[in-house]
Amino acid sequence: MELTTESVLALAPDDSSVKAARGLVAPGKWPTLGFDDAVVWGECRGSGAKPYQVEVELSGPTFKCSCPSRKFPCKHALALLLLRLAHEASFSRGEAPDWVKEWLDSxxxxAARQEEKKEKGQPADPAAAARREASRLRRMAAGLDDLERWMCDIVRHGLDQLENDSRWAEETAARMVDAQLPGIAARLRSLHGVTFSRGGWTPGDWTQILLAQFGQFQLLIDAFRRIDALPPAEQQDIRAALGLAPDKDTVLASGERVRDEWLVLGVSHLEEDKLWSRRVWLRGQAHGRTALLLDFSHGGKQFEQSFLPGSLVSLTLAFYPGAAPLRAIAAEAPVLSGTAPVPTVPLHAALEDMARRVAAQPWLWPLPMLVSDGIPSRKDDVWYLQTPEGDCLPLELEENDGWRLLAQGGGSPLSVWGEWDGLRLRPVSAWEPGASGAPLWREGVGL
Structure with a gap:
């Protein structure tokens, strides 16, 4: 990683972490500061008697700190890197202390154990695996039958019974989890609160949203019942939509491999019941292919690899199978290789690309989208991207994020990268059209 103030601040989980880190950029607060070619370390005085031990491996970068913070990276790790930039003379080059060596050794x-496990593998029992698969498919089929009956009952008795009530989404999602259908459960939970006439939706909109999702569910149910008659790629799409994606080892062993220089267009995070998910959106420079890296971490944003929006990384990806492969796994550690201009995509071209993706894979969610000719605007408490021709694309934005996006654009069009859920675009990062380097706006982070 090339250390710059911009690249360090881009790693911050939120504005408050940046503010707290800046308050620690003072050599007097660090009784120990050291570095070598691979790692930077330091001890920072805190509220306790023992200083916090902070270490950053630069190749990732990868962080560790002995403080109790659940943010990742924490303010101490950010401060250590900022301190390295602002007060380089305060750091001593030399052999790392034992606590740093232990971390690197672990x-x-x-990594060696994981590699050995991949090489050796575990002897499989095909008969037992087939029995487990058959048992799960039976539970899934019963769960989908239950979902179909529930939807028919709701439609038959009227959608108004769900208005101003959010319990139905969680209750039905819980039943889908019991039926081993996590993909369905996640889609139901995404509808939480939609039946309330608020949040910028006009009265009656929620019924259209719900019926559209019911239609998606029914299409998926019908496809599952005919899965054996479909091409293998489409079978994989159906299984993934229901929550039966192949494991990482299988993808790394047999998935399509693509090596390219990948532009990091966006990094988004979501937390649910202490489980953090991270979506990293990449675009290949050689052929314009889009890729999604989806990772999970329990208890905090602690991910093995870091990706900076606006950076270019050299990387080999292994793609999950499907009719329109999007999700992938990094087959190696990313190597930072500079920056590249963000592509320019007008709204009409973005919508055409969206239509092609939906036609190839109707259950992919959320979908990546880049719009380069939209001006942030607000009407009736709803944020939009409005083109010079007057076309509007609704946005899902927190109030503060919306005003920051508007201020950064200054009334001019922006290149906005985000996630489309079928109804609204959730902006993740934004640049001036054709710009390169770090975005001028990122979701939830003031730059």
Whole structure:
């Protein structure tokens, strides 16, 4: 990683972490500061008697701190890197202390164990695996039958019974989890609160949203019942939509491999019941292919690899199978290779690309979208991207994020990268059209 103030601040989980980190950029607060070619470390005085031990491996970068913060990276790790930039003379080059060596050694051993496990594998029992698969498919079929009956009952008795009530989404999602249908459960939970006439929706909109999702569910139910008659790629799409994606080892062993220089267009996070998910959106420079890296971490934003929006990384990806492969796994550690201009995509071209994706894979969610000719605007408490021709694209934006996006655009069009859920675009990052480097706006982070 090339250390710059911009690249360090881009790693911050939120504005408050940046503010807190800046308050620690003072050599007097760090009794120990050191570095070598691979790692930077330091001890920072805190509220306790023992200083916090902070270490950053630069190749990732990867962080560790002994503080109790659940943010990742924490303010101490950010401050250590900022301190390295602002007060380089305060750091001593030399051999890392034992606590840094132990951390690096544990990381190397863990990586070696994982590699050994991949090479050796576990002897499989095909008969037992087939029995487990058949048992799960039976539970899934019963769960989908239950979902179909529930939807028919709701439609038959009227959607108004759901208005101003959010319990139905969680209750039905819980039943889908019991039926081993996590993909369906996630889609139901995404509808939480939609039946309330608020949040910018006009009265009656929620019924259209709900019926459209019911239609998606029914299409998926019908496809599952005919899955054996479909091409293998489409079978994989159906299984993934229901929550039966292949494991990472299988994808790394047999998935389509693509090596390219990948532009990091966006990084988004979501937390649910202490489980953090991270979506990293990439675009290949050689052929314009889009890829999604989806990772999970329990208890905090602690992910093995870091990706900076606006950076260019050299990387080989292994793609999950499907009719229109999008999700992938990094087959190696990313190597930072500079920056590249963000592509320019007018709204009409973005919608055409969206239509092609939906036609190839109707259950893919959320979908990536880049719009380069939209001006942030607000009407009736709803944020939009409005083109010079007057076309509007609704946005899902927190109030503060919307005003920051508007201020950064200054009334001019922006290149906005985000996630489309079929109804609204959730902006993740934004640049001036054709710009390169770090975005001028990121979701939830003031730059």
């Amino acid at each position: 990381r190397q051993k863990r």
